[in-house]
Amino acid sequence: MSTNRSTPIHSAAEAPYYRAVGNEVEVFRAAARRGLPVLLKGPTGCGKTRFVEAMAHELGRDLITVSGHEDLTSADLVGRFLLKGGDTTWVDGPLTRAVRQGAICYLDEIVEARQDTTVVIHPLADHRRELPVDRLGTSLKAAPGFQLVISYNPGYQSVLKNLKESTRQRFVSIELDFHPADIETEVVAHEARVDLETAQALVKVGEAIRNLEGSPLPEVASTRTLISAGELAAEGLSLRAAIQSAVVQTLSDDPDVVRALGELVDAFVPRS
């Protein structure tokens, strides 16, 4: 029952690194100027969170992140009374704080939360832009600058864990995917602080795994796993061992698949 699941991220001066591929930055900026809520779609580890961080920094707004999970209640978002001694005090939830401060509220993997929870964002996500707080008996007008961003991974989810149409249609959608090879190479090199050559080899491995026809893997190697591999390599591990730990073993538990994937990876790693 903690209310501090949220973390304001930006006070640091350094801008988060994000390389735009399509028009996502323009779309986000335009939506931000009009206060339109944004829905981010994309596979695991393709940079959804990083994109929001970068945009929040660019717009000079605070970012409050909440991760969705099964037991997330509307009180966790809006706030609740706490007992202090014999008295009760009201504590704002992350969503309420964002509404008051005019920050960007990022609800990560919101589909994980129960559908009755997601309904509290409805009045915030349309022209009303207000958050009813029934415990306080008031309704808060969103401060200028408040923007709602939710992310959603359209992977393996049953209908029970899908966004309601009524929720969905309040959002502007931005689809993110893995970056093209040359840009991804730059990203990996920058993030993991490895040389371009290593980054290139890593991205080649990633691409090879993503393009496998009839792949036995449920998920492919994300940019995040490639960066982890790069980081391991930068710490002095051999590239082969780094990929083995950060990518191959992470993607599958089946020994047969691990072995076959290992062979594939080895082919792409230059012998040194």
Place this chain on the structure above:
Amino acid sequence: MTATDSGSPDRFRLLATCVAGRPLGVAEARAGEAPHTDGRLVFVSADRPASEQRREVLLQAALLGAGSLDRRWVRPLRGRPKVARRYLALEGHRVFAELAARIPLAAAVGPNEEATTASADESLAVARSRRTVADPPGWFGAIRPSRLLGAPDGGPAARANDDDLRLRFDPTDIPETPDAGDAEHGEESKILELFANPLASNIFSDFFNKLLGNSRSPGDGAAGGGMPARSMRRVDSVGPNARPLPVPVRVTSDTPGAAVGVGGALYPEWDVHKNRYRPEHCRVIEFPLRDAPDVAAAGVVRDEVLRRRLVRLGLGPKVVRRQPDGDDLDIEALTDLFVDLQAGYSPPEHIYLERRKLDRNLGVLILLDASGSTTEIDPEGLSVHEHQRRAAATLAITLEELGDRVAVYGFRSHGRQAVHLLALKRFAQRFGAGGRARLNQLRPDGYTRLGAGIRHAGEILKDDAGTPNRLLLVLSDGFPYDDGYEARYAEADAHKALEELRADGVACLCLSIGATTPIDALHRVFGSASHANAPTLADLSPRMDELFFAALDELAAPRRRGSRAARTRASSG
């Protein structure tokens, strides 16, 4: 179950797939045979070190990936081993040089020779000319035009026809792929027509069917063509598509199931006459349907009644919080209530926990009879197969939407050595448009060795479902028939297989939809499990929850005994 050990070349399959850009398996060639490929499998030389096999795989896959082994290049090589060798040497160096730019491994193990030609076209021209071409190194292997041309055209993108869907062990045994599509309907049997009455039930023709020991297909494509010669001859003239099928299918090459990249498993069969099992009697081969389907045909009939019924299916206890009434106090809710009261707010007093049977945790494997015996047509022009296929799609969609783990497999057999399980949707896959279209386009073929199919499906369910509640849903007309697998013997084996599964804790439910099999026959086959039959799925939908419950409930029985103490405490507290 699968015959893969750590040293098996199977582990190169992802590498080969990646290089060739299409799914490829890797298997060992016969001893002394040079490495080659048939377009689906790369055969590497046996008993060579792994490093050697690796580069053999690399080269063969690269040749396929670069299109050097396309039909138009390979056809001129047929029957001209010398030209083929020269072509291989030229193309091998060319594709390897190209590959080396992409893949560091290729550069490390390659021949590192300059390519002398720039395209397959040029290589072929040079190979046919009198220019001297150095002999290729041994690991380049050989090009086998007969095998390559025997393989279906166009790789995975091509539409599969009957022949693709059936597993072939030795392509040279079977004539070139016939034209698909026009083999839809053979001549109707003139004799059977006399007894078939579209309005009344066709018990009479059924009787004749059985009397004559015939599979019940009214002459549809391969199913009819595959009839053993001892049964009756039903055509007045042999059509252009008629072809004899070897019955039973014998494994003629030494690369059985495992070589197809998917493994084969042996299962026993129950011999009711001798009252004993025949050990390792059936070989079940599981393989995915990989052809790219026509996605436009991915429509599935939805059944709201079915969905509403199946929603009710709760199998395990689940804690429901904040209830107005219940077994226990919900401390969290109680604290909240207290805080709210202190703050001067009076919320409803929902402070109890309740344990209700809501948790599903159900894994369902739908086993669809895809054999030729289901081609019988009903008055509306829908075959039994059509009915069952639709039912399978509707059930799979409904269950998936409800959050259950679902897999869909089709099965058919060609004798005891070739029982095929076609993976239409595995547990880990999503039932997307591709999977649905593949199911919609599944064509019946072959025979029904029900027992082996059920046994293997049970194994898949036990291994992959990953849920405590497992249900095998068999959609079949309840008419097991195969070579040496008939009447009482077949019925007893299927019966036994279901019984085994239930003993292993897998629930079984058998639905016979649109079939005219008499009730007592169904009972003989499916008697040991819950079973039901109806003309359409919609007729069963209103009581589907009862059927599921009946199948799953009997399995809960032994568990209940084991944890009686816990349960009584839960219900009284």
